[in-house]
Amino acid sequence: MKMKNGSLMTGAGLAEAVGEILRRKGIQAAVNELMKREVALGLRKPTLAVYDHAFHFIGGAQKYGLTMISALKDLFDITILANRDIGYGKFREWYDLDLSSIPVKVIPLPYFDERKAVNLDPALVSRDIENPFHRISRESGRYDVFVNNSMNEMVFPLACVSVLICHFPERRPRSYFYADQYTRVVCNSRYTAEWIGKKWGFAPHRLLYPPVDMEAGGIDVPKKKIILSATRFEPEGFKRQREMIGAFLKLCRQRPEAVGGWKFILAGGSQPGNPYLAGLKDMIAGEAGGCVELKVNVTAAELKSLYREAALFWHMCGVKREDPGETEHFGMTTVEAMQNAVVPLVYDGGGLPEIVDHGVNGFLVGSTAELLERTLALIGDPAKTEALGRAAWKKSRLFSRSNFETTARSIFGEVLNLLVSPETSIPG
Amino acid sequence: MNELEAEIRYLKEELDRKKEEISDLRKLLGREIDREFAPPVEELSDKELADYLRDTIPLINGFVETKPDIRAITSHRKTLGRPVVFLKRALLKTTFTQLNASLDLQNRFNRDQSRFNRQVAALFRTLHVRDGRRAERLKALEEKVAGYEEDLALLRNKLEGLNAAARLRGGSADEPPR
Numbered sequence: 001m002k003m004k005n006g007s008l009m010t011g012a013g014l015a016e017a018v019g020e021i022l023r024r025k026g027i028q029a030a031v032n033e034l035m036k037r038e039v040a041l042g043l044r045k046p047t048l049a050v051y052d053h054a055f056h057f058i059g060g061a062q063k064y065g066l067t068m069i070s071a072l073k074d075l076f077d078i079t080i081l082a083n084r085d086i087g088y089g090k091f092r093e094w095y096d097l098d099l100s101s102i103p104v105k106v107i108p109l110p111y112f113d114e115r116k117a118v119n120l121d122p123a124l125v126s127r128d129i130e131n132p133f134h135r136i137s138r139e140s141g142r143y144d145v146f147v148n149n150s151m152n153e154m155v156f157p158l159a160c161v162s163v164l165i166c167h168f169p170e171r172r173p174r175s176y177f178y179a180d181q182y183t184r185v186v187c188n189s190r191y192t193a194e195w196i197g198k199k200w201g202f203a204p205h206r207l208l209y210p211p212v213d214m215e216a217g218g219i220d221v222p223k224k225k226i227i228l229s230a231t232r233f234e235p236e237g238f239k240r241q242r243e244m245i246g247a248f249l250k251l252c253r254q255r256p257e258a259v260g261g262w263k264f265i266l267a268g269g270s271q272p273g274n275p276y277l278a279g280l281k282d283m284i285a286g287e288a289g290g291c292v293e294l295k296v297n298v299t300a301a302e303l304k305s306l307y308r309e310a311a312l313f314w315h316m317c318g319v320k321r322e323d324p325g326e327t328e329h330f331g332m333t334t335v336e337a338m339q340n341a342v343v344p345l346v347y348d349g350g351g352l353p354e355i356v357d358h359g360v361n362g363f364l365v366g367s368t369a370e371l372l373e374r375t376l377a378l379i380g381d382p383a384k385t386e387a388l389g390r391a392a393w394k395k396s397r398l399f400s401r402s403n404f405e406t407t408a409r410s411i412f413g414e415v416l417n418l419l420v421s422p423e424t425s426i427p428g
Numbered sequence: 429m430n431e432l433e434a435e436i437r438y439l440k441e442e443l444d445r446k447k448e449e450i451s452d453l454r455k456l457l458g459r460e461i462d463r464e465f466a467p468p469v470e471e472l473s474d475k476e477l478a479d480y481l482r483d484t485i486p487l488i489n490g491f492v493e494t495k496p497d498i499r500a501i502t503s504h505r506k507t508l509g510r511p512v513v514f515l516k517r518a519l520l521k522t523t524f525t526q527l528n529a530s531l532d533l534q535n536r537f538n539r540d541q542s543r544f545n546r547q548v549a550a551l552f553r554t555l556h557v558r559d560g561r562r563a564e565r566l567k568a569l570e571e572k573v574a575g576y577e578e579d580l581a582l583l584r585n586k587l588e589g590l591n592a593a594a595r596l597r598g599g600s601a602d603e604p605p606r
Contacts, residue, residue, distance in 0.1 A: 025458055041432070172465070175462070250579070254586075368574055
């Protein structure tokens, strides 16, 4: 019996071939060769591990990784690798995903635990200390395919085939940089791809837009006079709620006849004792009429209801920022709004221009002044607003969960081919 | 289970056992995995530049003074030790005397260089702080400009509304055009 490349598949020949790999490429490559053959011969289902150092937090990147797992569970025997304990209930509560059939393996990282760090921030790791993520690297060598869904390029992949899901290249190559050691790099937007090129010096292999599923009840629901913003209240103010509230208050004061009856509602999550949020509350405290409302840590049902009722959506994350990391890398909430026929008026930067086609299904604006101009024009033209809302809904289909799952399966179909290909002997 | 399957299982168990004994990733892979990276300073963002200066300045502040010391020559041999040390020290003292003259020159240069490095580092820090203050002032000005732009946009919109209303009035049958 022979493999495609002609290598012997008899017991005696195998030992010799593996021995040769052991001498030339080390023990991990030899183990990988055996694992590859097990899969190629159909002796078992391929194994896949998905790692994220932040699975214990709710977040868009984590939803991305877990939805991917849900799409791939028929193709692989999957294990979730986490650093902190996390129950399946959270996955269901946060992302509406039933992953109870997938085992979760918790690998503690003593470096962070000893410091009682809530965030396992790779930026804290320098060359002066031993890489705490090497524990994950070692674990990666137990699976046929290793997927790193973290914003963490400090995990060296030992599996035969490895995939780095890059949500944004936060750091430039420095100590323990291994992003270029992965067999495949998948990114979440063209904006991220551009910055992978600029910061890391290579191009990702595939683009997989995040899954968005926020449809709350069709597009024929009558809209109310609501402008919605849905994004976290970051303590650093990255999401620019202060600028949006300032602009809307000015609009109410200077053009009350134009915006009579309109409300600006800002929904989003916040940690307790957030000084930025306190500042926003102070900003709107003295305003008569309550034309601005803050809705903090709303439930998924409340958020859906807001999307259903809102007519316009504002998102200015990135305006007046120089650091590319402080701009939206994709913009999931903009898609959520569009899925509910809410017309997006969003900042013309980051990943947002990939979602909104200017003048076709929303508007891309460069400043709060432009935001006000476009908003006033739409408020004065309900027919145009409705038409744009329908176009926005249509465009949002591109980013649906089913599209995500189809593309994910295509990408991992290629990964499977690589796994059984005789040419693939990674690492080595 | 066929012969091949049994062989794979046997070899895998053997290798897994050996793997468990190896803790160093480099040994698992049979090669070096870490590399040095020099950041492209001219491409760094303000935040990245601040981090870079924070990490780099302590490095260039360092200074090492090197000079050979014959006292470092010792021996553990009981009887032969003392004459051997004496001979070695005597021999090296002659060499060191000549070497010391050159090393004194080098050390003087190193001291000057280190002083210069510290001054450059201080200059960098000062420029960075001043740049930060300028950036703050620029940010405040940009916010003012953004406010004026908003006012302008609202006034323009109001004017358009008034013009439209005037046009409407001008075209009506009850009122003559103005």
